[in-house]
Amino acid sequence: MxxxxxxxxxxxxxxxxxxxxxxxxxxxxxxxxxxxxxxxxxxxxxxxxxPGYVTRNLEKLLEYRTWESAIVNVERICFIDDLGTLLNWALAVEKLAEIEVPKKVQYFRVILAEVGRIVSHLIGIGSMFGALGVATPMMWVLAIREYYLDFLEHYSGYRISTASIVPGGLKAEPTKEDFELLKKAIEETKKRWPEYKEVFKDNPTLVERYKGVGVIPKDLVFELGLRGPVARASGVDYDVRTRYPYSSYEDFDFNVIVKEEGDAYARFLVVLEEIEESVKIIEQALEGMPTEGKWKVRVPKKIKAGEAYSAVEWSRGSMDYHVISDGGTGPYRVKISAPSFMNIWALERIAPGHKLADLATIFASLYICHGDLDR
Amino acid sequence: MGFERLKKLMKTYFGVEAQEYPQNAVTKTYLFQIQPVHIREVAKLLKENGFNFFHTLSPVDYSPKGRGLELNYFFESIEEKIWVVIRTELPLDNPEIDSIHDIYPAAEACEREEWEKFGINFKGHPRLKPLLLDDTLQGKWVQRKAYVPEPHRD
Amino acid sequence: MLTKFLDFFGWARSHSPWMVHYCSGCCSLEILALMGPRFDWERYGFLPVPSPRQADFIVITGLISRKVLPVLLMTYDQMPRPRYVFAIGACAFDGGPYYDSTSVVTNVPEILPPDVFVAGCPPTPEAILDGLLEMKKIIRERREARAEKEGTWREILKKELEKNPLLAKQPFFVGG
Known part of the structure; x- marks a missing residue:
């Protein structure tokens, strides 16, 4: 009824x-x-x-799932980058169960998380152009994205809902062909990216509309607790990967992109330049991949009572889970603290004073995913 | 520095000790268990001592375990790289606590969400109105344990 | 003679089916992939169009939450006839992975019955393209859209309008 x-x-x-x-x-x-x-x-x-038009009440649903079956709902927080959210779930549950996964698994998780970041950032760039009504860049980035999705499809069986990272390790063992597909994706990126980047960066249409628009001062970042590329574009060097390394991120050498201007163009540049850094990380991880150890460690069905807090640098900023167990087969309560939920409130502060046409560009540059905004 | 000073002041003002909170996988974290009436003073103290980044507010409903609602506020000091958890408990019937939205504007949206889902009345909050849920779920406090989602058809 | 004339319209429509550029759930990502260069749905004439006034079909991209349902129905209501419904994803059938969530509509087909449904969570672009070609056939044969005869969407829309009479007075709204 x-x-x-x-x-x-x-x-x-x-x-x-x-x-x-x-x-x-x-x-x-x-x-x-x-x-x-x-x-x-x-x-x-x-x-x-x-907001609230894609609300699913995931925090409540997770209370009715087991530790492993929760990945189905966790990865659907946001489909654009599901791998980061899965990684955070695995970290939280492993922290609760006091399990350490082998170095090999940690490295491959880093690869997957960075693939997720690249895939997400590519769409982000495409939609930042899409807000101007320019469709060609979207086509270009989608062409590169497909190579990464080929890798994910071959590895996990699905293009965007991979369910590949589970508590205790990985769902499947990567094969030789998986690595080859990933290498091919990276090769394609490196071949095309210099040209694309040049076109994207100095695009007069974009520069005209994005430069000096929607400036977020540094104070506002702390005031509103902004995260991810939005915070980094305003001169706040906050990246969980380097600040509080998890899953062996300390082994890799990469730069955190920080811009001082804080306008929409700076946010665009941060997203644009982070793709190269992610490619760098994947290359290093592929090179230094350890061979010993298992791909999956056993996680008990029931995890002893306690709580855990974990955070990863997701493509849109730090994604935090506060997981509580009461000794059962599933979580007692999960709090998902999503970056888009924090970042969207900057719009109310920075949009007044602009023209209506700038609203689309400011909104696109805030790099919001509605899935994790509403959960 | 900032945290040491905070520890001392928390001891003298509210008589609470800093407890280790090793459950945080991110970094070094300390926990303060406070009375709900003190939340505004504590938030001001945190802000003065360099805890300028508000992460999240996470309420937990412990009513099946014979306790009330537990509120966890997560703060971070950007310079010192230390996190602080402020924990307080509220009774489940008519839970009320002062809002800290003017001290930490980031908490405004979080408080609004938790009001909608847990029914916690944040006193002094400027806009406690529906945010994420639709009309049919308003006032049902969906995140409480007493609310059981059932299969439904529209 | 008239039938032949109308058949011509059906043929013409089937070669440029336009979709309302409106996405309500995560499966829209695979629609996005369809727009991309690898699958390139434009070679079949498909195109997203921002206004429902110029659209031939609407895509239910998976999840329909309670809050977005009236918006979907209003958008569908504003489309000119013939208006087809194309649904993808498990959520658009029975709620999929959110079957027990109270803020998700779990019986979308009863409200707005789709002409073509593609299963999957999310379905692959190949599967969606297959479904879209099926859709082209339906448009070409000038079959009546299922939602015109079945479904409870009109009652739901009427209830929403009663709640908000100002909305019914809007000039752009036909309430058919």
Whole structure:
């Protein structure tokens, strides 16, 4: 029986001299989310976020899953980069069960997490151009992305819902062909990327629309607890990979991209340049891959009561889980602290004063995934 | 420095000791168990002593275990690389606590979400209104253990 | 004579089926891959279009949450006839991995019955493309969309409009 649901309860219209506009839910650049905009002519006066259009209540659902079957729901926090969320789940459960996985597994997890980051960042760049109505860059990045998805498909059987990282190790043992496909993907990236990067970076359309738009000052990063590329573009050197290394990230040599400007263009550059760093990490991991040890360590069905907190640098920022066990076969409570949920509130602070047309570019540059915003 | 000072002040003002919190896989973390009435003073103290980054607010419903709601606030000091967990307990019927949204603006959205899901009344919060859930789930406090999701059809 | 004339329209439509650029769930990523150079759905004439007014079909990309359901129905309602429904992903059938979540609609086919459904979580682009070609056949044969005769979406939409009469007064809204 249909009981009703909340929809756009406030109608569009006027409020004094201001015009109220619903930006989203059905808007090509917004994704499933509504942004209520108060406009004075073309200028934005006030902005209010209305997320929740992909809410699944994952935190509640996880209480009804076992430690291993929870990966199905955990990886669906956000499909664009499911590997980072899986890695964090594995780390949290291993911390609870006090298990250490072999170095080999940690290295391969790093590879998978970085593949996830590349795949996500490629789409991010494409959609930042997409917000301008420029479609060609999206096609170019999708062409590269397919090579990485080939690797994931061959390794795990699925393109984007891989379920490959499980508590205690990996779901499957990588074969020789997997590594070859990954090497091919990296080769393709390295072949095409210099040209693409040049085109993307100095693209006059993009520079015109992104430079100096939506500046996030450094103070606002601390004030609102912003994470990931958004924080790094404002001069905050916060990357969990180097700050609190997990899963053997301390073994790899890579740069954390930090920009000082804090505008939309800086956020774009951070995302753009992080892809190269991820490629660097994958190459190092492939080279130094240890051979001894097992691919999966046994995790007990029931984990003793306790709690664990873990964080990984996900593609959109630090993804934190607070997992509590009461000695059962599944989690008692999971708190998912998602980066997009923190970053989206910057929009309410920085959008006023801009023109309505800039809302799409600012929103795209905040690099939001609705899946982890709503959970 | 900042954390040592905080430890001393927490001891003198509220009489709480810093406990180790090894469950945090990220880094060195300390836990303070405080009274709910002190949350605003504690938050101000944290802010003054360099704990400028608010991570998350994580309530846990311990009602099947015979306890109330447990609130965990996670803070980080960017300079010192130390985390602090502030833990406090609330009764399950009519849980109320002061909002810290003006001290840590990052907490505003988190408090709003937890109000919607747990029914914790954050006193002084400027907009405790629906955020993520639809109308049919408002007021049901979906994250509490008493709420059991059942298969349904619309 | 008239049938032949209309058949021509069906033939013409089937060669440029446009989709409403509206994504409600994670399976939209595989739609995105379809738009990309490897699968390239434009060679069959498919194109995403921002306005429902110019669209031929709507894609239910997986998850439909309670909050987004009225938006989906409103978008569908604004489309000109013939309007087809194409559903992909397990969530659009019975809730999929969120079968026990109370904020997810688990019986989308009863509300807005799809003409073509592609299973998978998420389905591969090849499978979606196969389904889309099936869709082209339906458009070409000028079959009536299932949602025109079946489904409870009209009642649900009416209830939403009663709750919010200002919305019904909007000039862009037909309420058919």
């Amino acid at each position: 249909y009981k009703g649901a909340q929809i756009i309860t406030e109608p569009v219209g006027k409020e004094g001299d201001l015009m109220i506009l619903n930006w989203g839910v059905q808007h090509p650049a917004s994704g499933p989310m509504r942004i209520k905009v108060w406009l004075d002519g073309e200028t934005i006066v006030k902005v209010e976020n209305d």
